[in-house]
Amino acid sequence: MRHIISILLENEAGALSRVAGLFSARGYNIESLSVAPTEDPTLSRMTLVTSGSEDVIEQITKQLNKLIEVVKLVDLSDGNHIERELMLVKVRAIGSAREEFKRLVDIFRGNIVDVTEKTYTIELTGPSTKLDALLEAIDRSLVMEIARTGASGLGRGERSLTI
Amino acid sequence: MNAELTGAEIAIRCLQEEGVTHIFGYPGGAVLFIYDELFKQDKVKHILVRHEQAALHAADGYARSSNKVGVALVTSGPGVTNAVTGIATAYMDSIPLVIISGQVPTAAIGQDAFQEVDTVGITRPCVKHNFLVKDVAELATTMKKAFYIASSGRPGPVLVDIPKDVSQHKTAFHYPASVSLRSYMPVVNGNIKQIKKAAQMILGAKRPMIYAGGGVILDDAATELATFTRMLDFPCTNTLMGLGAYPATDRQFVGMLGMHGTYEANMAMQYCDVLIAVGARFDDRVIGNPKHFYSEDRKIIHIDIDPSSISKRVKVDVPIVGSVSQVLTELINLLKASKETGDTHALQEWWKQIEQWRARDCLKYDRASKIIKPQMVVEKLYEVTQGDAFITSDVGQHQMWAAQFYKFDKPRRWINSGGLGTMGFGLPAAMGVQMINPDAMVACVTGEASIQMCIQELSTCKQYHLPIKIISLNNRYMGMVRQWQEFFHGNRYAESYMDALPDFVKLAESYGHVGMRIEKPEDIDGALKEAFNLRDRLVFMDFVTDQTENVFPMVPGGKGLSEMILV
Numbered sequence: 073m074r075h076i077i078s079i080l081l082e083n084e085a086g087a088l089s090r091v092a093g094l095f096s097a098r099g100y101n102i103e104s105l106s107v108a109p110t111e112d113p114t115l116s117r118m119t120l121v122t123s124g125s126e127d128v129i130e131q132i133t134k135q136l137n138k139l140i141e142v143v144k145l146v147d148l149s150d151g152n153h154i155e156r157e158l159m160l161v162k163v164r165a166i167g168s169a170r171e172e173f174k175r176l177v178d179i180f181r182g183n184i185v186d187v188t189e190k191t192y193t194i195e196l197t198g199p200s201t202k203l204d205a206l207l208e209a210i211d212r213s214l215v216m217e218i219a220r221t222g223a224s225g226l227g228r229g230e231r232s233l234t235i
Numbered sequence: 236m237n238a239e240l241t242g243a244e245i246a247i248r249c250l251q252e253e254g255v256t257h258i259f260g261y262p263g264g265a266v267l268f269i270y271d272e273l274f275k276q277d278k279v280k281h282i283l284v285r286h287e288q289a290a291l292h293a294a295d296g297y298a299r300s301s302n303k304v305g306v307a308l309v310t311s312g313p314g315v316t317n318a319v320t321g322i323a324t325a326y327m328d329s330i331p332l333v334i335i336s337g338q339v340p341t342a343a344i345g346q347d348a349f350q351e352v353d354t355v356g357i358t359r360p361c362v363k364h365n366f367l368v369k370d371v372a373e374l375a376t377t378m379k380k381a382f383y384i385a386s387s388g389r390p391g392p393v394l395v396d397i398p399k400d401v402s403q404h405k406t407a408f409h410y411p412a413s414v415s416l417r418s419y420m421p422v423v424n425g426n427i428k429q430i431k432k433a434a435q436m437i438l439g440a441k442r443p444m445i446y447a448g449g450g451v452i453l454d455d456a457a458t459e460l461a462t463f464t465r466m467l468d469f470p471c472t473n474t475l476m477g478l479g480a481y482p483a484t485d486r487q488f489v490g491m492l493g494m495h496g497t498y499e500a501n502m503a504m505q506y507c508d509v510l511i512a513v514g515a516r517f518d519d520r521v522i523g524n525p526k527h528f529y530s531e532d533r534k535i536i537h538i539d540i541d542p543s544s545i546s547k548r549v550k551v552d553v554p555i556v557g558s559v560s561q562v563l564t565e566l567i568n569l570l571k572a573s574k575e576t577g578d579t580h581a582l583q584e585w586w587k588q589i590e591q592w593r594a595r596d597c598l599k600y601d602r603a604s605k606i607i608k609p610q611m612v613v614e615k616l617y618e619v620t621q622g623d624a625f626i627t628s629d630v631g632q633h634q635m636w637a638a639q640f641y642k643f644d645k646p647r648r649w650i651n652s653g654g655l656g657t658m659g660f661g662l663p664a665a666m667g668v669q670m671i672n673p674d675a676m677v678a679c680v681t682g683e684a685s686i687q688m689c690i691q692e693l694s695t696c697k698q699y700h701l702p703i704k705i706i707s708l709n710n711r712y713m714g715m716v717r718q719w720q721e722f723f724h725g726n727r728y729a730e731s732y733m734d735a736l737p738d739f740v741k742l743a744e745s746y747g748h749v750g751m752r753i754e755k756p757e758d759i760d761g762a763l764k765e766a767f768n769l770r771d772r773l774v775f776m777d778f779v780t781d782q783t784e785n786v787f788p789m790v791p792g793g794k795g796l797s798e799m800i801l802v
Contacts, residue, residue, distance in 0.1 A: 130546065131543065134543035135543050140418060
């Protein structure tokens with residue numbers, strides 16, 4: 073099963089590689105990983121999407137907690153949460169395809185953020201499944217480039233990960 | 236304001252503050268300033284090894300035998316890469332070490348400088364934690380953190396990488412009395428609700444079993460374990476890492492369990508109804524195939540300081556995270572206060588069953604053999620040393636025979652590489668043990684293959700007059716490899732023979748030690764007595780043993796605990 077884990081870790085050189093190293097050393101999956109400093113400059117927040125059986129997920133959270141630089145973590149999938157990912161897609165947009173892309177982007181509530189004579193760059197934010205859905209809907213032969221950030225998420229309401 | 240000290244001075248001052256008596260190391264370019272400061276003081280004694288791997292094993296032996304943090308000092312590049320085997324060895328067995336490594340100057344990092352490696356990167360998967368100190372102002376706090384992390388919670392090696400310029404730069408020295416890290420707060424006290432649940436389960440047990448591992452030794456909880464086991468009259472087994480946690484000569488001890496454990500220990504483990512795991516981790520060499528282990532219905536209580544050790548390989552019913560000494564003390568108090576008594580009738584029946592298993596005498600061997608049986612050497616070693624020696628070992632058959640036949644009654648006397656299985660560990664580990672226990676008998680039980688992996692340390696032993704007794708069980712084979720090839724690879728002994736062996740007697744003598752070659756069973760006893768009477772000399776005892784002897788019982792890989800091969 074897919075799990076989305078949020079981790080607060082010390083904003084120190086090497087902390088990211090400890091997490092990445094743990095996953096490769098123990099054979100866990102990383103579907104995506106995103107990390108950036110928080111409002112507290114000594115802390116980074118990492119969102120990690122992984123998959124595995126309940127036993128594996130339990131080990132993953134325990135092993136992550138064991139890393140000295142991990143301050144706190146929560147498995148967002150354990151409860152209600154919101155999840156967003158940002159994607160940029162550059163497509164070949166010529167002739168009738170230009171209109172079609174415009175319509176499709178409107179349907180998905182995305183934005184076209186760069187336009188040239190022959191290309192569009194589409195920006196789309198949403199749960200990862202929505203991003204996948206857009207990619208399903210467009211002609212893949214017209215896709216020139218895709219950049220996705222990986223998921224980021226927060227617990228709903230009072231549920232929060234802070235120290 | 237304190238006078239400013241260099242990074243090198245600070246590093247040494249930190250060691251002094253921590254009460255470190257000996258460090259084990261090897262100099263090189265990146266650590267020259269640190270060695271210069273070592274030279275100027277005499278509180279911390281430096282032991283010069285002949286290879287960095289040995290520095291780590293020696294620091295490791297020092298730590299295992301004393302419950303102090305072991306310290307090693309190595310230079311950058313090859314100094315570190317040589318040390319990696321020793322670091323990984325300590326990591327697998329949760330041994331508290333602090334490793335100080337030199338690094339190229341900060342400005343040269345990443346430039347492929349001479350003797351540069353990414354030390355923090357290379358060691359990351361085999362340390363509890365590591366640090367690269369980029370600013371001398373952070374050095375003292377980092378050292379404090381290193382000692383704190385290494386020795387608290389589930390212990391382990393911590394590496395501090397110090398670039399050469401940092402060891403040269405100056406700052407005011409202040410050594411913090413303590414540190415606290417918001418991201419690292421090991422749980423010590425077990426959850427009382429869980430402990431109560433465990434006590435209930437224990438009182439209801441009909442076929443109980445106590446399975447104690449290295450965690451009991453690391454936490455110095457042997458006294459608590461003995462009280463707990465005796466008040467309940469439960470059978471107790473120790474893992475390879477736990478030998479000495481419960482006295483081996485006690486009636487309630489059923490021997491070591493696992494791949495080469497006793498019949499009675501493995502059977503009791505398989506058929507118990509309540510299993511109390513204390514500071515142990517259900518290793519693959521301990522329970523064999525988990526599916527087979529699950530085939531019998533039993534409740535499991537698991538006490539461990541490391542949450543990730545719980546329910547990792549085997550699902551448990553009552554997990555208790557905490558220090559084993561604290562949790563056992565709580566349990567003892569609860570059981571003492573309880574009005575209930577356990578099912579004594581069922582317990583008697585269970586003991587009857589265990590005694591039947593014990594009567595199988597699974598460790599028997601041919602005592603009348605005309606060729607030296609390796610088991611007999613260990614038995615005689617036990618008699619001659621009256622069970623009071625520190626025994627280190629290398630890895631292989633000799634290690635298993637030492638574990639089976641030397642009856643360890645005290646913790647911290649059995650020093651071996653259980654997790655990583657590092658050949659070459661025994662001799663350097665014995666050096667560390669002898670350094671911190673100068674008056675103790677220290678023996679290294681080894682084989683002719685393992686001993687050659689760190690044989691250069693005979694030179695270190697000469698320099699520091701270490702009177703270690705090397706008990707080499709020489710069967711001209713990598714015995715354990717040969718045994719597996721015999722059992723599982725159709726007797727094809729691919730590269731497992733030991734050809735072109737040196738004359739170990741002359742080799743020992745060339746280092747100024749005493750060498751002995753023992754070829755007949757009737758000479759074992761006399762030779763051992765003679766060797767141990769040479770109190771101030773290292774004696775290399777080359778025992779010519781039976782080439783075909785195998786370690787029994789044996790649970791083949793992938794099999795279950797009750798599927799042992801017996802003699």
